[in-house]
Amino acid sequence: MKFITSHPYIVILRKIEWNEQKYIETQHQLRLFEDRILSSANEFQLDNVYDVSHRTSFLYLHTNQGVFSYQIKEDPIKFMNAFKGLKQI
Secondary structure (H helix, E strand, C coil): CCEEEEEEEEEEEEEEECCEEEEEEEEEEEEEECCEEECCCCEEEHHHEEEEEEECCEEEEEECCEEEEEECCCCCHHHHHHHHHHHHC
16 A cells, blocks of 8 residues: 555534634645545545545545545645546556
8 A cells, every 4th residue: 555645634623612612623634545545534445436626625535435525725736636647547
């Protein structure tokens, strides 16, 4: 399982403490390997990922389990090109 590239994404949690609403932002990595894509919560075999797309501030993984969205702050073109290069093999 050879590592290819990764792309950062964020998860924003809303928490209420003492009648005060707080937003907690954590940063994670979407990691692309030769045979799979790993997130902090999911693992997708590359054969089960049909496409990767993005709009504004979200990256979408189109899989056999549905579409998974990841909130991003940076342009994911490097990650997307690496994925598409692997899928052509």
